[in-house]
Amino acid sequence: MNRIVFICLLFMCSLRSLAQESPDSCTLEISLVTCAPGSELYSLFGHTAIRIRDTSRGMDIIYNYGTFDDTDPLFYFHFTRGIMSYSLSAETFADFMTEYQYEHRGVVAQILNLNCTEKKMLYEALRINTREENRLYPYHFHTDNCTTRAGRIIEGNTTDSFHYNNILPVPGPSYRDMIHDYLYRQDQVWSAFGIDMLLGLNLDKKPSNAEAIHFLPDYLFRGMDSAKDGKKQLVLKKQTLLEFPEIKSTGRILSPLVFFVCLFLITILLFIFKSNPSITKTFQIFDIIFFSALGLTGILMAYMWLGRVDDVCANNMNIIWALPTHIVMVFFFRSRAAWVKYYFLTTALLALFLLIGFPWWTQRMNTAVLPLLLMIVFRSFYIFQNRNHAEKPTIQG
Numbered sequence: 001m002n003r004i005v006f007i008c009l010l011f012m013c014s015l016r017s018l019a020q021e022s023p024d025s026c027t028l029e030i031s032l033v034t035c036a037p038g039s040e041l042y043s044l045f046g047h048t049a050i051r052i053r054d055t056s057r058g059m060d061i062i063y064n065y066g067t068f069d070d071t072d073p074l075f076y077f078h079f080t081r082g083i084m085s086y087s088l089s090a091e092t093f094a095d096f097m098t099e100y101q102y103e104h105r106g107v108v109a110q111i112l113n114l115n116c117t118e119k120k121m122l123y124e125a126l127r128i129n130t131r132e133e134n135r136l137y138p139y140h141f142h143t144d145n146c147t148t149r150a151g152r153i154i155e156g157n158t159t160d161s162f163h164y165n166n167i168l169p170v171p172g173p174s175y176r177d178m179i180h181d182y183l184y185r186q187d188q189v190w191s192a193f194g195i196d197m198l199l200g201l202n203l204d205k206k207p208s209n210a211e212a213i214h215f216l217p218d219y220l221f222r223g224m225d226s227a228k229d230g231k232k233q234l235v236l237k238k239q240t241l242l243e244f245p246e247i248k249s250t251g252r253i254l255s256p257l258v259f260f261v262c263l264f265l266i267t268i269l270l271f272i273f274k275s276n277p278s279i280t281k282t283f284q285i286f287d288i289i290f291f292s293a294l295g296l297t298g299i300l301m302a303y304m305w306l307g308r309v310d311d312v313c314a315n316n317m318n319i320i321w322a323l324p325t326h327i328v329m330v331f332f333f334r335s336r337a338a339w340v341k342y343y344f345l346t347t348a349l350l351a352l353f354l355l356i357g358f359p360w361w362t363q364r365m366n367t368a369v370l371p372l373l374l375m376i377v378f379r380s381f382y383i384f385q386n387r388n389h390a391e392k393p394t395i396q397g
Contacts, residue, residue, distance in 0.1 A: 295327030
């Protein structure tokens with residue numbers, strides 16, 4: 001009899017223990033948090049983080065793969081070379097939200113439909129990755145960033161067959177198209193021009209569905225909405241945590257296209273009155289400044305192409321018109337050597353070649369390059385012609 005009572009009591013204690021353990025493990029709530037774009041260049045594409053919430057323990061933590069140290073004295077040097085060490089950090093949800101509240105950036109959470117085992121696995125994986133020896137990772141612009149890391153750690157800690165449905169239109173966008181969508185929506189026309197100048201042909205590759213999802217926060221958000229963990233939808237529900245009206249530009253700034261068109265028209269106008277000695281002097285100064293700027297731009301392009309550890313700046317066709325050698329040629333403007341005039345003839349022909357084939361090049365160039373090409377053709381051919389006239393002997397009667 002006593003033995004039966006003991007077994008019953010043991011059984012009841014076991015049930016009580018399980019009842020207490022199960023709710024503890026399943027009070028974990030895990031969300032993918034997607035943040036709206038900000039006004040700074042590094043925040044123009046939005047942000048992604050993971051929220052771990054446990055109501056039983058009062059825990060509410062944000063795991064953020066987008067942490068970097070901008071106090072490093074070599075930060076900008078490393079940035080241009082693509083040697084960026086980002087890290088996974090953990091902060092309270094309240095601190096995280098304070099920043100986005102201050103910046104007036106919207107935040108949406110997708111609560112993930114994970115079972116208890118998957119939640120524990122994901123939470124433990126994040127905790128392990130925040131350790132000092134694990135938290136750093138080499139950031140790469142379009143192949144390994146904070147969105148990539150957040151998506152992959154969720155995918156890697158599901159116990160069933162995980163897959164995304166296709167979220168891309170047909171035909172699909174290139175990496176450059178995806179970036180432009182953000183930049184032009186926020187009137188970041190000069191940022192778009194700078195990015196198009198420095199990032200090369202590889203940016204015009206069309207990513208696969210998985211590559212697009214792992215590239216930008218909004219695409220990961222849409223990918224998670226379509227994702228399935230086995231037969232169940234991965235996203236249980238969505239919550240808007242912060243909502244602000246989209247910031248509209250107060251006034252359209254002077255775009256690179258308009259600026260360079262105006263500059264080209266001014267050079268044409270000055271050419272009409274070139275017989276005036278002061279106009280001739282102005283053109284000489286303009287040519288020195290113009291070709292020096294092109295040469296310096298070309299040197300920057302070559303440095304980004306050859307100096308970066310990744311390939312986003314490689315195979316940049318813009319270097320054909322922004323020749324680094326222009327920085328040397330400005331010292332030979334007064335030279336009457338035959339090689340100088342043929343250098344500028346070659347420069348004019350290269351720019352004309354790019355101009356004619358502009359719509360068909362595999363690398364998509366910024367439209368603001370068109371008036372620049374016209375200026376290069378115009379001024380280079382003028383310098384070539386001017387040297388020709390100077391070499392003709394004067395016929396004396």
